[in-house]
Amino acid sequence: MEPETTSQTRRSGEPASVAPSRSRPRRRIIASRGESTSTQVTFGPADPRLLNRGVWAFIALGVVVRMLRYAQNLPFWSDECFLAVNFIRRGFLELAGPLDNGQVCPLAFLWIERAAVLAMGFSEWSLRLFPLLCGMTSVVLFERVARRCLSGLSLQAAVAILAVSVHPIRHAAEAKPYASDLLVGLVLLAPAAAWLDHREGPRRLWILFCLLPPAVAVSNPAVFVAGGILVALFWPVWRSGRWKDRGALTCCGLLLLGLFAIFHVGFGGVQSAAALDGLRRYWGPGFPPLEDPLNLPDWMLSALTGSVFAYPGGGARGASAATFIACIAGSVTLIRRGRGAMVVALTAPLGLNLIAAAVQRYPFGPEARLAQYAAPGIVLLAGAGVGSLLETVRRSRLREALIYAGVVGLVACALAPQIMSWRRPYRMLHDREARDFARSFWPEVSRGSVVACAHLDFGLGRPGAWEGRRAWYLCNQAVASPRRRASGGPRLDEVSSDRPLRCVVFDEEPSDPEVIAWLARMRRDFQLRSTRSVPVRSTYGDDLRSIVETWRIYEFTPASLRVADPVAIQGDLER
Structure with missing residues (x-):
């Protein structure tokens, strides 16, 4: 068993691929029996300052490419037009009713977009401003969340993948709530990851409690993220033995149930009443074929290697298989280092999405834009997987060559789509x-x-x-x-x-x-x-x-x- 690497060891120049939990008494006992604490394999550059510069370089790149995408001012495409037409003639109260074109959209996002139209006029610039701010904020916040469970090249890989991924960049310049879905997933994950890292007191749980209302109001799939996080926190909080922590988590669960009733059963039910039948036909490929169990394994494999896992790129028909394999490797690595609860927090939202797909309420798999809420968890696991796979490469020159090739490939992944969109400035x-x-x-x-x-x-x-x-x-x-x-x-x-x-x-x-x-x-x-x-x-x-x-x-x-x-x-x- 690999002993815990302390934060002091990491600062001294021995970057670990996965940051271990800071509250693991059993591991400290093992280390005290004489097991060496230097068994972490060092791969890539040993200077943590160089690694940190690489992380911030990719953050800067991610912010810049999102601004470039916004600056292109591409014409409205169909998905944007079908929603944006509702902001021309509707007021705030009218946006709470059923929308034109069978659209289903969170109420807070609708009001933010309407406020942008009132303040700046109806245009591509005004309607895409909030998604742009969400996209840029996500790149910066992701680094803070990632440091809770990753370090070294695993951290750098995760930050780089999110910064250059095609779908988060594209959706950060679209008048749709996909960029806000990603940001909300990160905002909810941040206090949960902090509590799992320290496991000291209920303060971070109460922060999660305060974040739930705005999160669910601005993002429909936020309920998957919040529900997955509460599932992941339940056993660690219960084992802590602190009733203040248990009480805070219980309040979070009750609040989430109330918010679900208000925004999904109440407002969402009214909004989707006329649109759900059409959406179910459109979302058909994202629903598991429960009526034909023999095809269920093929459907599941296609969904798990398809667009949901398209980071930094990928697509349907197994095009995202490499990312899915990296996520499996990352999950195993985190579990072996005592971060099983974190793995549950990152993967449980997808499980809840599968349940919703089984009852035909929300699709799983047909398009990456519908699963942007899951991007933080997928990218964190993929980054941990890349780090663990690089750790198996013992030849330093080969390892460094793979690292530099990966950096070049990731930069190309960020820039190539922007060059293509400058030459072909439209979706259709x-x-x-x-x-x-x-x-x-x-x-x-x-x-x-x-x-x-x-x-x-x-x-x-x-x-x-x-x-x-x-x-x-x-x-x-x-x-x-x-x-x-x-x-x-x-x-x-x-x-x-x-x-x-x-x-x-x-x-x-x-x-x-x-x-x-x-x-x-x-x-x-x-x-x-x-x-x-x-x-x-x-x-x-x-x-x-x-x-x-x-x-x-x-x-x-x-x-x-x-x-x-x-x-x-x-x-x-x-x-």
């Missing part, structure tokens, strides 16, 4: 085409007129329905239309014969009953002067099929010499 070609057309169309149609959107300003269409490609139209209009940016909508009191009202209808046939009803309402106060169509060709889908979207411009003038009353028109429309 339709994203760029839709934004480019909106940037030219809305300023042009606004010249000498009052511009309105039939969908946003006059209620054309069904609220709460699936928007489809209209989501791109609405989001890019909110960004590119000068009138909407300046005042949020048209000033109907400015309409005159010299300054007509131009109302835009997106991809709706004039013969549609909803369009006919809308025109009838408009003719109460306006006279239709002209209509023209603008066919817009675009490339849609991964198969790059060509489509045509028709934008129709209806031009109105006042029906009488007096200017139409916008309040009266809006009242008629609402009736």
